[in-house]
Amino acid sequence: MLEASFEAIQHIISPWGMVALISGTMIGMLSGAMPGGTLPTLVVLLGFAYTMDPATALPLATGMIATVNTGDTLPAVLLGIPGSATGQATILDGYPMSRQGRAGEALSAAYFTSMLGGVFGALFLLVTIPVVRPLVLTFGSPEFFILGMVAISVVGVISSGAFLKGLASGAVGLLITAIGFDVINGTSRAVFGIDYLWDGIPLVPAVIGLFAVPELLDLSISGKPIARGDLNELLDKVNKGRRLGVQAVLRNFPLMLRSSGLGILVGILPGIGGSLANWLTYANARQTVRGGAQTFGTGDIRGVIAPESANNSVDGATLVPTLWFGVPGSVGMAIFLGFMIIMGLQPGPRMLGEDLDLTLTIVFSLALANVFGTGVALAFSPTLARIAFVRPGILVPLVLAVMMITAFQASVSMGDLLAVLAFAAMGFFMKTHGWPRPPIIIALVLGSTIERFYFLATKTYGLSMLWRPGFLGIIIVAVITALYTVWIQRSVAAEARKQQSYTDGSVPSGSSGTPVPGPDEAPPTPATAPGRNLSASLVMRRLRPGPDGLFALLLLGVCIYFLIASLEWVLESALFPRTAGIAGLTLLSLYFLNRVFRRGEDDDGEGPQLMDIGRMRSDLTPSVMRRRFAQSTGTLVALVGSIWLFGFHVSIPVYVFLYLWLVGKVRPWIAVLPAIMFEALLIGFYDRLLHTNWHTPILLPFLGS
Structure with missing residues (x-):
């Protein structure tokens, strides 16, 4: 391990390693400061995974992950707007402190305690290496197969009041990974005569479409900068009281240690993620510190230290289950x-x-990025604050252009961009109508690995794999984790609702104009008791599909197709697609039964309205939102x-250029500068360095003539 440690240090302190680590740290800070910019x-x-050496790419990626929060x-x-789900608990005391003119104190305390927590998390990851290694080396194909299934199932089960949707999404995600040439037996599956599908659907276009594009569409439809206050007033708050925040952390060092430890304990459980960990530590601090019940929610610095x-x-x-077992603990880890x-x-193994040297590269990069990120945050908070005032009309074209270029690198085919459009439509609908996306993305990441281990396990062990101690132990731990997580969700949601009464009647509104809820995974409370007065007319009304039901029917059709084609x-x-298809068919059938027998009588069977999405602004009329939706999607398709x-x-x-000029309202002579920079990026980096084989334009012969 000592030799691997020296190799890891060499990876990081090399010129390219340091550039990658610093760049990742800066990018993570910027994206975290921009609400909705993390994913x-x-x-x-x-x-970047297609072109970079792992020794350089891992510091870049780790730096980003370490500093986003x-x-x-x-x-x-x-x-009063969380940059991501993990920032929600900080609002309860951080935002009141800002309104009291103590923003600098709150920010410096948050940055300093985050650095300490991040270093402790990296040390914990380092300590687990000799402990976990003997256990992992005993695992065979059955254990790694069930671990992959657990990753999808746990995230699906704890999806916010929609566990049937979550599990069904995961099953369909596994079916999507079955598309293409089967490397086990050489069979082409569900390619429909399309050459692009022979190698399967690449991960990058699918993830960009499912997660990134819907967030940009959301931001584009809102059409306004995130912040509306006076910039100079905010910057003045940021510059005051920084030393007081650091001193507050040192005074409350035991609270910081306890909260960091609680975050570690929660983080090692797959599927829980940072949002619930933050709410849990906040609730714990409120109940245990002196006077917390009276002062938390009114601007108590301890209410910032605990969640941060x-x-x-x-x-x-969360890197423990991700690296050692291949079970991502959150969407970011997926x-x-x-x-x-x-x-x-x-x-x-x-x-x-x-690859222990690369593992230690991740560990050391995680610790260094937290230290460096804190220095950047303390030094450049006023600069970072300006990001919140950038109009979506400026951010959207720049990020979307990078995404299109990135997606094309997957297989250098126009099929990559068409895949982005297809998955963007799917992702936007799922985001809008309450279909959990994390299970499907985890299925896309792990699908081929799960199938390989499934084949090996059934071929080698048959049904006897079900009785292996490791196999049974993983299932038991998964069930306990899921039940414990659901309990935590309910407890944290109750705590969040309780805290709303301490902050001027409600938590500050998010960009949607509604109070910021508890963790976004918290299950909703049913409006009425299930299964009452099931008259024939009520049953027929509930059977009306609506957009939500039509989407479920589409997924049902996918499952049936794979079952027939197999x-x-x-x-x-x-074997694998048939198993996933049966699981999806069963779950979707249960979903339709649930629509009939468990929905409230006043429910008309429709899902949420088309534009009722997380960060949409309530001051826009439905007609305006529909028009902006058409403009945003039309622009994407036109690109x-x-x-x-x-x-x-x-x-x-x-x-x-056109988007910045016409939509972003940027002066033409300024809008042309980013356009020139993108052209320089395409020629200088992708043409000269990567030698990218670009798509040949259809009109090239006509343009040439």
Whole structure:
């Protein structure tokens, strides 16, 4: 291990390693400071996995992951808007402190305690290596197969009051990974004669479509900057009281240690994520510190220290199931796991053996990024605060252009961009109508690995694998984890509702104009008791599909197709998709039964309205939102069509210029500068360094003549 440690240090202190670590830290801080910018930035990270060496790519990725939660403190304290789900608990005391003119004190305390928590999380990850290694080395294909299934199932079960939807989404995600050429037996599955599908659907376009594009569409439809206050007033608050925040952390050092430890304990449980950890530590601190019940929610610095201590300690803990067992603990870790898999790194025994130097590179990068990120945050908080005032009309074209270029690198085919459009439609609908997306993305990341281990396990052990101690032990732990997580969700949701009464009657409104809820995973309370007065007319009314039901029917059709198509495949190729198809069919059937027998009488069978999405602004009328939705989606489709006709070198700069000028209201001579920068990026980096084989424009012969 000592030799691997020296190799890891060499990876990091090398010129490119330091550049990657510093760049990742800065990007993570910027994306965290921009409400809603976390996931799109992490998704763009996947594109670098195709071209970078792991020794350089891992510090970049780890730096981003380590500091995203540090950056999202800024909008939580200054604006009362969480940069991500992990910043929600910080609002309760951080935002009141900001209104009292103590924003600098709150931010410095949050940054300093986040750094300490992050370092403790990295140390915990380091300590687990010799402890976990003997256990992981005893695992065989049955254990790794069931671990993959647990990753999908646990996230599906704890999905916010929609566990049937979550599990069904995971099953459909596994079916999507079955598309293409079967490497086990050489069978083509569900390719429909399309050459692009022979190698399966690449991960990067799918993730960009499912997660990143819907967030950008959301931001574009809102059409307004996140912050509305006076910039100079906010910056003046940021510059005051920084030393007081650091002193407050030192005075409350036991609270910081306890909260960091609690964050670590919660973080090692797959599927819980940082949001619940923050709420749990906040609730624990309120109940245990002196006078907390009276002062928390009114601007108590301890209400900032507690959740922020867990904010970054969770990162090291969630890497434990991710690296050692291949079970991502959150959506961000699922993306990080996909990043590793694309580079050829396999979680599990390899990360504890031949790739131990890369594992330690992650550990050391995590600790260093937290330290460096804190310094950046303290020094440049006023600069970071300006990000909240950038109009969506400026952010959207820049990020979307990068995403299109990134997606194309997956297989250098127009099919990549079409896949982005298809998955964007799916992701936006799921975001809008309450279908959990984390299970499907985890299924996309782990699907091929799960199928490989499933084949090996059934071939080697048959049904006897069900009685292996490790197999049974993992299932028992998964069930306990799921039940415990659901209990935590309910407890934390109750605590969040209780805390709303302490902050001027409610938690500060988010950009949707509604009070910020408890953790976004918290289950809703049913409006009426299930199963009462099931008259024939009520049953018929509940059976009306609506958009939500039609989407479920579409997924049901996918499951039925795979079940029928698998009858023509050889058994080895049909076994996995057939199993996933049966699971999806069963879950969706239960979902439809649930619609009939468990929904309230006043429910008309429709899902949420089309534009009723997380960050949408309530001051926009439905007609305005529909028009902006049409404009945003039309612009996206037009960009892909333009690339097909004219190519990247024409379409990307023109798109950036026109969007900034016409939508972002930027002066033409300023809008042309980013357009020139993108053209320079395409030529200088992708053409000269990567030698990218771009799509040949359809109109090239006509343009040439």
